Amino acid sequence: MVTPSDASTDADVDRGAALRLSRPSVRFTPVRRWVVRTVSELHAVRGEVRDEVTHGARGGGDPQLDQVADDAALIATELVTNAIRHGRPPVLVLLLRDDARFLLSVGDRARGSAPRLAGTRPAGKGGFGLHIVRRLSRDLGWFRTGAAKVVWAEVGPARFTGRHGLPG
Known part of the structure; x- marks a missing residue:
């Protein structure tokens, strides 16, 4: 069960809070995978x-999944961009599914520091990709494997209760 204390708060923005160290809670089935080496490959992904x-x-198309599809595409863009810029390519991107929920998992070979939400910055300085992902996702976290750091985000239609209290 998700409680309000589980979700990141606006105060986390000022502190540059680390993402929650965790693995996804629901078992997902693999749908597709990509290996991305440069930002120029993002358009296709x-x-x-x-x-x-x-x-x-x-x-076939499910009208309720249209918004989820747009959110998933933006989340993939932000997570892969972060992995390429701050990690060590190549980046492994996995799309997994459980009913109407989808999981995007992005791993790179930089096992170092925890991914962090950007702190307060002047306009135009960037660094807000994880904030976008946090707002669009139902759940968000990261973990390490033997060789990689993996950041993951779950998305799904509004009928599922979101981690951050926002519709998917």
Whole structure:
């Protein structure tokens, strides 16, 4: 059960809070994977994530999944960009599914420090990708494996209760 204390708060923005160290709580089934080496490869991944969420697992479009597909594409963009800029490419991107929920998992070979939400910054300085992901996702976290750091985000339609109290 998710409680209000589980969710990141606006105060976390000022502290540059680390993401929650955890693994996804629901068992997901693999749908697709990509290996990304440069930011220029993101356009194709973004489109393919959107297509897989909208059409892939059900064999046809589900209108409720249109917004989820857009959110998933943006989340993939932000997580992969962070992994390429702050990690060590190549980056492994996994899209997984459990009913109408999807999990994006992005791993790179930089096992070092925990991913952190950007602190307060002047406009135009960037660094707010994880804030975007936090707002769009139902759950968000990270973990280490033997060789990688993995950041993951769960998305799904509004009928599922979101971790951050926002519709998916």
